[in-house]
Amino acid sequence: MFPSKKVQNLVGSKIQVEMKGEKCVLEGLLMSADDYLNLHLTNTTEVVDGQKSRVLGSVVLRGNNIILLNPVND
Amino acid sequence: MFPSKKVQNLVGSKIQVEMKGEKCVLEGLLMSADDYLNLHLTNTTEVVDGQKSRVLGSVVLRGNNIILLNPVND
Amino acid sequence: MFPSKKVQNLVGSKIQVEMKGEKCVLEGLLMSADDYLNLHLTNTTEVVDGQKSRVLGSVVLRGNNIILLNPVND
Amino acid sequence: MFPSKKVQNLVGSKIQVEMKGEKCVLEGLLMSADDYLNLHLTNTTEVVDGQKSRVLGSVVLRGNNIILLNPVND
Amino acid sequence: MFPSKKVQNLVGSKIQVEMKGEKCVLEGLLMSADDYLNLHLTNTTEVVDGQKSRVLGSVVLRGNNIILLNPVND
Amino acid sequence: MFPSKKVQNLVGSKIQVEMKGEKCVLEGLLMSADDYLNLHLTNTTEVVDGQKSRVLGSVVLRGNNIILLNPVND
Incomplete structure (x- = not known):
């Protein structure tokens, strides 16, 4: 599964x-x-x-400035 | 709604x-x-x-240098 | 007016x-x-x-390294 | 072998x-x-x-922010 | 004259x-x-x-990491 | 010779x-x-x-994070 597909799978998480x-x-x-x-x-x-x-609410993040992302398990 | 569409929706805000x-x-x-x-x-x-x-007035921002953006509620 | 068009309009300024x-x-x-x-x-x-x-004279700036630009009113 | 092919060859490593x-x-x-x-x-x-x-588990890394990568021999 | 054309004109300088x-x-x-x-x-x-x-001799510079360039008058 | 061709010519060096x-x-x-x-x-x-x-051995470098490269004469 390609990295961008992996990210798509995290939508909703x-x-x-x-x-x-x-x-x-x-x-x-x-x-x-x-x-x-x-x-x-x-x-x-x-x-x-x-x-x-700090609470930011709804934000848009520019992809090229992302270092890494990972899912959070509450 | 894709991130760029989300930004388009903020035009005027x-x-x-x-x-x-x-x-x-x-x-x-x-x-x-x-x-x-x-x-x-x-x-x-x-x-x-x-x-x-500082007041900057009318500015153009280069997209790749944006970390994040969010709507402001006055 | 798109951001790049806004910049085009500043040519000569x-x-x-x-x-x-x-x-x-x-x-x-x-x-x-x-x-x-x-x-x-x-x-x-x-x-x-x-x-x-410092006086630099004629320079070329690489777009991706621009944070922001704005018109100057003398 | 091109650099991206070299990286593909490291999948699983x-x-x-x-x-x-x-x-x-x-x-x-x-x-x-x-x-x-x-x-x-x-x-x-x-x-x-x-x-x-620090344990991060499953992560996605944005390619443009990678400086270098190399295989690890345990 | 577009910025990249301006740079082309500096070849040899x-x-x-x-x-x-x-x-x-x-x-x-x-x-x-x-x-x-x-x-x-x-x-x-x-x-x-x-x-x-420091003398570097023959070098290749990656364009996206250029902030600015200008001609030098000896 | 374009910069990327110049780099190709350094393969093996x-x-x-x-x-x-x-x-x-x-x-x-x-x-x-x-x-x-x-x-x-x-x-x-x-x-x-x-x-x-530090010895790194075999590495892949991401092009956009290269500032400059030059040949080394041993």
Whole structure:
């Protein structure tokens, strides 16, 4: 399964995303993703050292600035 | 709804944009956006620690340098 | 009007450009721009803290390293 | 053998990946890779100074943020 | 004249190039350039604070990591 | 000769590569290169201040994170 297909399979799930130039990790519900890995998340929060620090709500992330993403198991 | 469509839906709304290599966040009225997430904003201001710091007016943002963007509710 | 069209409309005008990895802002006369936002400026100067610091003359800027650009009103 | 073919040949093997903006190296089992070098790894761990520091499990890495990757011989 | 055409016109001339992640500027004779602004320079030297610091000879520069380039008048 | 052709001509030769986000330079035997300047090197070592510091062996480098490369004369 190709990486972008793996991401498509995570739509509807909670994911963590590490962005370039961010010290924190973003956590949110993956609403959609395209082939460039641009992502739409809802219920997004910043997580610093394992603590939720800032509520961002609905955000769009630019794919080329994603370092890595992985599913979160609550 | 794909991420770029989500951004198109924000045209006419006030958004916040976090750029790579910027410590501040930009806030402005989204006039247009293309598939690369290049954005045209008007009434743009820099926001540092929640305070408006500098008025930029009409700006064009290069999509690949956008970390994230989200709608602002006044 | 799409962002790249907005930039085309600035050809012949004085603009400010914030580049990635630059602490200063560049100011110059926009001679041409392509779809990638590669720019050709003339009479370019670096501006640090609102002061002109270094004269660069004719420069080509790589579009993907542009953070933002805006028109300058003298 | 082209670089992307070299990466395809590593599918099923354990690899190390150095990412932009990461101080650590990621180590995991390469499940899939596409032409952009987007990668899907499982059993991924962060390695800091040769020590495993954090378990990430299943992750997707954005290809353009990969500095280098190489096979790991256990 | 489009920016990439402007660069083509500099083939055979001495140019200065500011690269991302470099503190110095590179100076060399432009041998060739493609549409991505990948450059081949010969007689390349690093210039730090206006002083030649290191001789690099024949180098290839990746276009997307170029911040700006301009012609040098000896 | 275009920059990518120049790189093709270096296949089979020892090269030095400066990567983004790396303090060291990589030195290795160029096995292959594609149009994006993705590279496959063997016998790769990190070179810090002119000293070989770490043996990496066979590595794949992502082209967009290459700052510059040049041939090494032993």
